[in-house]
Amino acid sequence: MPLRLWRKPLDSEKIKIPEGEVHVLKDRCKGCGFCIEFCPKEVLEQSEEFNIKGVHPPQVKEETVCILCSFCEAVCPDFAIFSVKKDCKGGC
Amino acid sequence: MSEDSHPFERFLRDGMMPHIWCEGCGNGIILNCFVRALKDIEIDVNKVVVVSGIGCIGRLSGYTNTDSYHTTHGRAIAFATGAKLANPELKTVVISGDGDLFAIGGNHFIHAARRNVDIQVICANNFNYGMTGGQYGPTTPLKAWTTTTPYGNIEHPFNLVHLAAASGAVYVARWTTLHVRRLTESIKKVLQKEGFSFIEVITPCPEIYGRRNKMATGIEMMNWFKTAAEIRNASDPAEAEISPEKIVVGEFIDAEKPTYDHLLREMMKQVQERIRGEK
Secondary structure, X not given: OOHHHXXXXXXXXXXXXXXXXXXXXXXXXXXXXXXXXXXXXXXXXEOOOOOOOOOOOEEEOOHHHOOOOOHHHHHXXXXXXXXXXXOOOOOO | OOOOOOOOHHHEOOOOOOOOOOOOXXXXXXXXXXXXXXXXXXXXXXXXXXXXXOOHHHHHHHHEOOEEEEOOOOOHHHHHHHHHHHOOOOEEEEEEEHHHHHHHOHHHHHHHHHHOOOOEEEEEEOOEEOOOOOEEOOOOOOOOOEOOEOOOOOOOOOOHHHHHHHHOOOEXXXXXXXXXXXXXXXXXXXXXOOOOEEEEEEOOOOOOOHHHOOOOOHHHHHHHHHHHEEEOOOOOHHHOOEOOOOEEEEEEEEXXXXXXXXXXXXXXXXXXXXXXXXX
């Protein structure tokens, strides 16, 4: 279907897209790269640094675009990454 | 929440992480989905037993913070049947590999499914015997290269979902490790279901299987699942093929049938009443 024919959901103004915060447990990462490859918003990238296993753990490229889908958390085989709701102290 | 503690930490046994599985292996994703399902349905972990056989995925029973059995080769279902009949309150989950469940333990599988013993079986299918060096097994696709089929495999593989359905399983599904949400939903469903349930999970094995078949990394194997997977819920499992072009996934069967332990206890009650009446 062409994009111009897509209908806008009726409640799209009421629903607020959550903002997420990604945490990486660097020394657990084995560097498979699933989180970087399959993040729908391309939040992550490979870092330059080495961890204890000698691989490059992921790092957050653009935190503001994370929508808290938690796919990185679900697809990580090593329990090395998780996302939480952003602390909204400043009001978001 | 502190920054250095994973939300699933309490479901994992202390000091067992990091696990032994290779980089790019999908077994960790199955463990991840399983503990997420445990967390989501808020099941009492003291009432869950994880039984596993021999193989890479067999290590999983040592990682979950539940009661667990790491059994002899191929006999995971036999041990699980015993545990279930001894204590019917337990939720008995068998998590094992394709070689363990269908080659060495093939007969246990078909007869447990035929009897409809109330156990939940999750099979990690990586198309070969990963732990022992990549020999071909009952699920290796035709023409695939492994260490013992250097000119290509000439044996036809098992269709595991069709086998489970034909043997009488009440729940049959197949997912890949990329379908994490659907896999978690399936695991949640079987944890709340009675009867012999079977979930096949197609797992990447880049180090042992993938690099001999032009998929040297986990990402390449996962991208194969991404392009080839086709979701066909409630379709005929006989037509659920796995080929380089197409992997048919979905929830094939969801039925109800009286379970073996239910019928056994009913019969025991009847016989006991009859004996008491004769006295």
